[in-house]
Amino acid sequence: MKKVFLAGAMVGLGLLVACQPAAQQAEAPKKAEKKKLSKTEKFRIALSNQDKYQKACSNPTQLVPEGIDIETFKKDMLATVKFPEGGVVGKNIARGEKLFGDPKKGGKSRRGNCYACHCGDPKIIACGNIGPSLRGYGKRGIDPKDTYIRIYNSWAQNPCSVMPRLGYHGVLKPEEIADIVAYMHDPNSPLNK
C-alpha cells in the first residue's frame, strides 16, 4: 500500500516538474516582446552568448583550448564555414579592397579592418604588427580556399587564434569575404606588386 502511494506521489511530482518549465516557456516570449530590454539586461545576455568554443579558449593561456580536443575543435569550426555560390574568389575586387582597408581613408574599414593587425599595401604605413605581413600574399602559392576559411573562421585552422572569426559571427557575409580573397590573390593588387 505504501509503495503504491509513493509511486503515485512520484508520478505527481514528475508531472509537476515537467509541466512547470513548459508553462514558463510559453509565457516568456510574450513578456520579451512587450518589454524593451534594459541596458543591464542586454549586457548580461551579450555576455551569456559566449559559445562553447569561446569558453574553451577563456583560460589564462588564451591560445590553447581547454576541455575540447584540438582536432574535434578544428572539425567543428570547419563545419560552420559557409561558401558563397560564385566560388571562394569573388569578382568585385574594389569592394574587397574597401573591406580590407580603404586606401582613401588611410586603410580604415569598419568591418574588415585588416590593417589593425596586418601590413599590406606599402602605401599604408599605419598597420599593426600583431599578424604576419600580407605583402606579396598572392605570390606565396596559398590556396584561395584556405584564405577564405581563415577569414571566415580562423579557428578552423588555428584554434583560439587571436584573429576574429569574421564570417562565423556575421560581421562579413560570404560574398564579401570572397571579394577580399579576390583582392588578396589578384596579381594587380597593391599587396602583390
Next chain:
Amino acid sequence: MKKRAFFVSAVLAGGAVFTAVSLAQQQLPTHLKELLELGMHPGHAFIDEGREMFHKPGPNGKSCATCHGQDGKKLEGAYAKMPRYYKDIDRVADIDTRILACMTKYMGYNAKDKKFKKKFNKWSGPYRVPLATYVASLSNGMKINVQLDDPQEKKLYEYGKKLWYMRVGARDFSCGICHTVLAGKRIRLQGLPDPVKNKLYTHWPAYRFGSDRMWTMEDRVRSCWKAYLLYVKQWHQKKDWVKKPPPYSDWVIALELYMKKAANGATVEVPGLLR
C-alpha cells in the same frame, strides 16, 4: 637604374615607418612637453575644479568637506585602498560609484532625477570627473594597497579575473588577448600596454590629449568594451549591438578591482598624461 630607384624608395618607406613608430612611442606632443617642463599639467585644472566642488554645499546644505574635513583631510590615502567594500551602501565601490552614493545619500541630490544623473555621468560635467580626480590626487605619493578582506571583495576579484580572460563577442576578444598575450605589440600605431604586469593603475584618472578629456578608470574600462563588438542575437542587426556595460555596474568594478590589486605596492601619481 631600376634597382637603385627601388632601393631609394625602400629606404624612404622604411624611414617613414620608423618615424611614425617612434612618434607613437614618444607619445607626448611637444607643446605638452613644454607645458610639463613649466610645471603645468592640463589635469591640474580638473583638480582645482574638483576642490571647488568638494567645498560646495549640496541641496541639503552639506558639502563633501562637512564629513571628510577641510581640503579632504580624512580622505588622504583613501583612493589607494579603493575599490573596496562599503558597509553603508552594501557593495564594493570604485571612486565614481562612491561619489555618486555620497552625493545621493548624504548631500541631498536625488538619484532618480534624470537631469542630475545625466549631469553626473557626463564627461564634461561638474561632479564625477573633477571630484574623482581631486579625491584621487589626495593619495598622491602613497602606495596602492588593495586588500581583499571582505567576502564580497574576494568574490568580485575572482569574477574580475574571470572577466579578464573571458573571450566573448563578435571579435572573440578578451581583455587578456590585447593586454596580456599581445602586450608590447601594436594595433596600427597604438602600443598595447600590460596593466596587470606593469602596474599601470597608478596614473588614473588620466588626462588623455587625444580626446582632450580627463578619463577615470570607469570611462577607460567601459570604452574598452566597445572593441568587443558584443551583440544580443545577431551581429549584423544594429539594434542588437551592445557597446558598453552600464556605468557603476559590477562588471566594471570587478575589472578595476582585478587591475588595482595587481598594482599593489606601486605609487599613486594622479593625474596621468596619456595619448
